[in-house]
Amino acid sequence: MTAPLQVRAERRGSAFDLLAGYRAPAGFFMQQESRGVASSDAAAGEVSVGASTRADLRRLSIAAMASLRESSTSVAIGVGVPLATGVIPFEPTSPASLRIPWAVVRRDDDVATWAIHIGEESDGPEPIDPERVVGSAPHDAFRPVQLREEPSAEDYASMVSEAVGAIRSGTLEKIVLARTLAVDAGRQLDARRLVHRLRALEPHCYTFAVPAAGGTLVGASPELLLERRGAVVRSNPLAGSAPRSGDPDEDRASAQALEGSGKDREEHAFVVAAVAEILGDLCDDLAYDREPVLLATANVWHLSTRFRGTLRDPNLSALDVVAELHPTPAVCGTPTGAARAAIAAAEPFDRGPYAGPVGWVDANGDGVWAIALRCAELAGARARLFAGAGIVAGSEPAREVEETDRKFRAFLDSLRWG
Numbered sequence: 001m002t003a004p005l006q007v008r009a010e011r012r013g014s015a016f017d018l019l020a021g022y023r024a025p026a027g028f029f030m031q032q033e034s035r036g037v038a039s040s041d042a043a044a045g046e047v048s049v050g051a052s053t054r055a056d057l058r059r060l061s062i063a064a065m066a067s068l069r070e071s072s073t074s075v076a077i078g079v080g081v082p083l084a085t086g087v088i089p090f091e092p093t094s095p096a097s098l099r100i101p102w103a104v105v106r107r108d109d110d111v112a113t114w115a116i117h118i119g120e121e122s123d124g125p126e127p128i129d130p131e132r133v134v135g136s137a138p139h140d141a142f143r144p145v146q147l148r149e150e151p152s153a154e155d156y157a158s159m160v161s162e163a164v165g166a167i168r169s170g171t172l173e174k175i176v177l178a179r180t181l182a183v184d185a186g187r188q189l190d191a192r193r194l195v196h197r198l199r200a201l202e203p204h205c206y207t208f209a210v211p212a213a214g215g216t217l218v219g220a221s222p223e224l225l226l227e228r229r230g231a232v233v234r235s236n237p238l239a240g241s242a243p244r245s246g247d248p249d250e251d252r253a254s255a256q257a258l259e260g261s262g263k264d265r266e267e268h269a270f271v272v273a274a275v276a277e278i279l280g281d282l283c284d285d286l287a288y289d290r291e292p293v294l295l296a297t298a299n300v301w302h303l304s305t306r307f308r309g310t311l312r313d314p315n316l317s318a319l320d321v322v323a324e325l326h327p328t329p330a331v332c333g334t335p336t337g338a339a340r341a342a343i344a345a346a347e348p349f350d351r352g353p354y355a356g357p358v359g360w361v362d363a364n365g366d367g368v369w370a371i372a373l374r375c376a377e378l379a380g381a382r383a384r385l386f387a388g389a390g391i392v393a394g395s396e397p398a399r400e401v402e403e404t405d406r407k408f409r410a411f412l413d414s415l416r417w418g
Contacts, residue, residue, distance in 0.1 A: 008116070030370070035107055045099075052092050061320045068083065142185070157400070175342055178387065207220045208375075221372060226321050238304050240303035244299050283310055318359075331355035374411060
């Protein structure tokens with residue numbers, strides 16, 4: 001795009017459902033509590049790089065900001081428009097791209113909701129989809145014949161054992177190992193209905209739907225990698241987990257056990273140290289929890305640390321900071337290079353977008369990027385689910401298998417509504 005395009009904006013009420021602005025399969029959706037972004041499936045532009053290394057992501061940020069600032073005139077609505085959306089792969093050799101959609105619905109708080117359209121009156125789709133997304137009765141539970149693990153529970157336990165050996169020998173300090181579960185649903189899967197279910201189940205998580213090479217990536221991530229609003233940035237890394245229970249006493253005991261777990265605290269400490277070092281180099285007044293706090297999702301307790309700081313360089317966009325943070329030890333391990341190499345050698349699949357940053361950045365440099373966790377790639381009647389666990393010296397293979405199985409079961413239940 002070489003010539004500026006006009007921007008039209010219409011204010012919507014606080015009760016407007018952001019999901020009405022999402023069009024599958026190529027649109028984008030992300031919502032956490034009341035705030036979020038939804039886009040049409042047509043793009044006004046796209047920026048891409050051939051790999052996803054830190055240097056490549058810096059180049060992607062430069063290209064995205066240049067396209068955003070040149071693609072349209074500004075409008076006085078209090079938000080930067082347009083914006084770029086996408087998901088960045090975990091693997092550094094994989095290409096990354098962001099889309100600049102024609103039509104966007106954006107809500108930054110409980111009252112300011114805007115339907116934004118780039119271009120002339122006749123360009124692109126309208127930003128609102130008239131189809132109302134409603135809940136539906138769940139389909140039958142998936143039968144074992146419809147499910148295929150990669151790797152199997154036995155092979156994953158062996159991977160964990162080998163990783164623990166490498167950690168105890170000093171080759172690694174921590175590594176995050178993942179599994180996949182292939183599902184043949186026997187019916188066309190509906191990304192919008194699955195998003196509707198996940199959003200209702202996990203309103204405090206970052207519910208998202210985004211096009212990816214393997215289909216549409218849909219999930220509800222509890223982990224905020226980076227949010228930028230003006231010069232203020234926030235991050236909320238997680239590491240260490242325990243199951244929730246419907247029994248209040250059991251649930252409280254599980255949370256207390258997690259708080260006192262030396263293994264989980266060690267796993268969490270690696271993440272906190274890495275994020276503190278990176279944000280400390282970029283921010284003034286960096287503040288964060290000196291002890292991990294508990295964060296509850298529908299099925300899992302997490303150890304959480306909340307970061308907040310002010311960027312020294314106000315020209316750094318949200319994506320610039322994401323380039324510095326990704327991948328954190330929460331999804332990779334430490335040291336980063338050794339952990340990435342060990343993951344590539346151990347996991348019998350390409351992670352694709354799993355464990356990569358998913359989110360958006362606008363023409364002001366503001367944006368929200370979560371980590372693509374608790375997610376699945378949907379393609380027709382098939383889905384590929386992802387689940388991982390952080391491995392440290394004290395990890396027990398059977399417990400890590402059980403953790404990934406628990407994450408699969410939770411998402412499979414939601415997938416029945418998709």
